[in-house]
Amino acid sequence: MKILVIGSGGREHAIVRKLKESPLVEALYCAPGNGGISRDAECFPVNAMDKEGMLALAQEKQVDLVFVAPDDPLAAGMVDFLEEAGIPCFGPNAAAAQIEASKVFSKNLMKRYGIPTAQYEVFADPAAALAYCQAQGKYPVVIKADGLALGKGVVIAQNQEEAKAALHSIMEDKIFGESGAQVVVEEFLTGPEVSVLAFTDGKTLKPMVSSMDHKRAFDGDKGPNTGGMGTISPNPFYTEEVAKECLEKIFLPTVEAMKAEGRPFKGCLYFGLMLTPDGPKVIEYNSRFGDPETQVVLPRLKTDLAQIVEAVAQEKLAEVDIQWDERACACVVMASGGYPGSYPKGLEIHGLDAEGQAQGVTVYHAGTKLEDGKFLTNGGRVLGVTALGDTLEEALDKAYAGVEKIAFTGAMFRRDIGRTHRG
Ligand code: AMP
Ligand code: GLY
Numbered sequence: 001m002k003i004l005v006i007g008s009g010g011r012e013h014a015i016v017r018k019l020k021e022s023p024l025v026e027a028l029y030c031a032p033g034n035g036g037i038s039r040d041a042e043c044f045p046v047n048a049m050d051k052e053g054m055l056a057l058a059q060e061k062q063v064d065l066v067f068v069a070p071d072d073p074l075a076a077g078m079v080d081f082l083e084e085a086g087i088p089c090f091g092p093n094a095a096a097a098q099i100e101a102s103k104v105f106s107k108n109l110m111k112r113y114g115i116p117t118a119q120y121e122v123f124a125d126p127a128a129a130l131a132y133c134q135a136q137g138k139y140p141v142v143i144k145a146d147g148l149a150l151g152k153g154v155v156i157a158q159n160q161e162e163a164k165a166a167l168h169s170i171m172e173d174k175i176f177g178e179s180g181a182q183v184v185v186e187e188f189l190t191g192p193e194v195s196v197l198a199f200t201d202g203k204t205l206k207p208m209v210s211s212m213d214h215k216r217a218f219d220g221d222k223g224p225n226t227g228g229m230g231t232i233s234p235n236p237f238y239t240e241e242v243a244k245e246c247l248e249k250i251f252l253p254t255v256e257a258m259k260a261e262g263r264p265f266k267g268c269l270y271f272g273l274m275l276t277p278d279g280p281k282v283i284e285y286n287s288r289f290g291d292p293e294t295q296v297v298l299p300r301l302k303t304d305l306a307q308i309v310e311a312v313a314q315e316k317l318a319e320v321d322i323q324w325d326e327r328a329c330a331c332v333v334m335a336s337g338g339y340p341g342s343y344p345k346g347l348e349i350h351g352l353d354a355e356g357q358a359q360g361v362t363v364y365h366a367g368t369k370l371e372d373g374k375f376l377t378n379g380g381r382v383l384g385v386t387a388l389g390d391t392l393e394e395a396l397d398k399a400y401a402g403v404e405k406i407a408f409t410g411a412m413f414r415r416d417i418g419r420t421h422r423g
Contacts, residue, residue, distance in 0.1 A: 036365020337410025
């Protein structure tokens with residue numbers, strides 16, 4: 001198979017490296033890719049949103065499948081466009097990608113099909129939304145922009161002033177553009193969070209091993225929300241019993257609901273869950289692999305990823321037996337100083353070999369570029385330093401030993417990945 005992966009982050013590097021292990025894969029391309037990915041796949045400077053550009057590239061390279069990894073091109077119909085031209089894809093079409101791209105759609109879906117989630121109301125008018133917050137009579141309340149907002153469209157308002165400010169900036173100042181034309185106002189839930197990715201071909205669903213993300217910038221879950229500062233797999237809270245409940249009450253009903261709505265979901269469906277005192281509830285769906293969840297889940301996949309991806313595209317997932325490594329995996333993100341605010345770019349990264357790797361760990365590149373044989377920083381999240389271990393403790397020790405070998409000016413990372421849940 002010849003496969004083209006669309007995207008340019010640590011998630012895409014993890015996908016590329018896993019596909020590279022497959023004896024079925026004869027050529028691997030990535031667009032636009034990054035410095036580290038260019039050591040594992042041939043990269044082309046085509047923007048992830050450029051449908052015509054991607055089609056031209058896929059045709060020129062005669063690829064057998066395009067793996068669309070990021071949310072934006074999925075929501076914008078990249079899969080629809082390529083499939084119309086006869087190119088098989090891994091990823092949902094635009095109608096199915098609405099499960100992530102519109103929170104109003106996903107909340108209404110859950111309500112219609114009885115899938116457990118936080119209570120909510122939808123508003124297109126900020127005054128009505130604020131009146132509802134007040135009428136609830138208790139804070140915090142959670143305010144979510146309807147559309148895609150680079151992971152920043154969720155505000156947990158602690159009081160009426162904060163609710164008012166959030167509604168104003170989302171709905172009137174339109175800081176996320178049309179994504180804020182409507183908002184979901186929902187009940188604040190508590191409990192540990194779990195991420196579960198699942199392969200689905202629209203009929204069959206096979207969950208992957210669980211993981212835990214660390215979204216806040218600083219140790220002790222302090223500071224601003226980020227795209228994710230580190231992950232572990234498995235998630236210690238996700239017991240077999242909880243997994244069974246999630247499969248029966250959430251995962252399978254979601255696949256059925258999407259089918260019943262005439263939007264069968266094909267690709268990777270991401271369940272962001274909260275284990276509340278009333279049982280597991282859906283916080284959000286994503287229509288794609290998570291970043292940096294992928295970096296700890298795919299290293300544990302023993303079955304050939306190319307085979308799975310092909311089976312999903314052909315709607316034959318039921319025929320594939322998927323096996324997982326029992327070992328734990330940990331990923332520590334090294335970010336640019338200042339992230340998630342503004343940060344410098346173009347700083348030399350020390351401690352990587354010519355392949356962009358370091359001893360004892362796998363280094364997934366997120367924001368890097370390769371210039372004159374040197375790896376330079378080129379984004380907020382720069383590297384995901386990842387290791388497997390017989391225990392979570394061992395995986396974390398190895399990952400942190402890897403982090404110690406790597407340096408760039410201002411490098412920022414959390415020292416408590418995988419440790420927060422111990423209080
Ligand atoms: P999201 O972008 O939907 O993943 O939301 C970002 C984060 O906000 C989640 O990871 C949760 O920590 C938090 N969050 C979202 N919805 C709720 C809720 N209903 N109750 C409590 N926390 C929430
Ligand atoms: N790590 C969360 C996400 O990929 O949306």
